[in-house]
Amino acid sequence: MKKDIIFDVIKNSPNSLTAEEIYNDVSQNINVNLSTVYRTLNNLVEKDLVTKVVRQDKIAYYELANNEHKHYLICDNCNNAYSTDMCDLDKIARKIKKETGFNITSHTLEFHGICPECLKNVK
């Protein structure tokens, strides 16, 4: 079924994708409806197979729910997202937990700025 194909697209993508991007990709091979893509994505997120992150542009991005935690550097100029695995947030999370009693289970982090490529072109 189409769920597998949609999941494959996510699995094979090095970066996170929007529902529309997934839809376009899948549509090249088979017929699907956008709502099917959304339904499937929600399904995969529920099953913890896929992670959904809403960015400042208000669009949801989906990626493989992998163990290794990633964050994005989003260029305000070209709007590309570069991922980084640098994240010392667990330390901060522990500190917050200790000082506030808040039981933190997850976090999202988004950096904004200008990527090296754009920096070159702007100058």
Place this chain on the structure above:
Amino acid sequence: MKKDIIFDVIKNSPNSLTAEEIYNDVSQNINVNLSTVYRTLNNLVEKDLVTKVVRQDKIAYYELANNEHKHYLICDNCNNAYSTDMCDLDKIARKIKKETGFNITSHTLEFHGICPECLKNVK
């Protein structure tokens, strides 16, 4: 004009507000239209007087564009947002800048979990 009243609401709020919350607040005193609130907010954001942050719930939250950097602990149970000023991200940002050349200008960080209050009630 209404811009001042809207700005006052934001100034006097200890936490970030949605457009609707601001609208409700302002409406208690004067007549305004929701679109006026939105227009004014965009205006204030443009002038760097107000900061807009889109959260995972896809709703934009507005707060005074203040110098002191805050992040939110959002309870997945009661949906309240607790703010914290703990943020060692500048260190991480510098590291990323050095290693990737990405010129980071801002970031958003959102912690999710269960707040102490809800923890008590759930148990």
Place this chain on the structure above:
DNA sequence: AAAAATACGCAAATCATTTGCGAGTACATT
């Protein structure tokens, strides 16, 4: 006070995402 610029209300538009419904398909049980 007239002209030019803003502010505002109202209704309609937008856009990502969701949902109701009805039809198609798969799988299990007899």
Place this chain on the structure above:
DNA sequence: AATGTACTCGCAAATGATTTGCGTATTTTT
């Protein structure tokens, strides 16, 4: 194979936060 039950999908309409066009008021500038 036949029946039942549960998904899977497509399609069109609905949602909900936010934006926009437009005409009218109100302010600011001259």
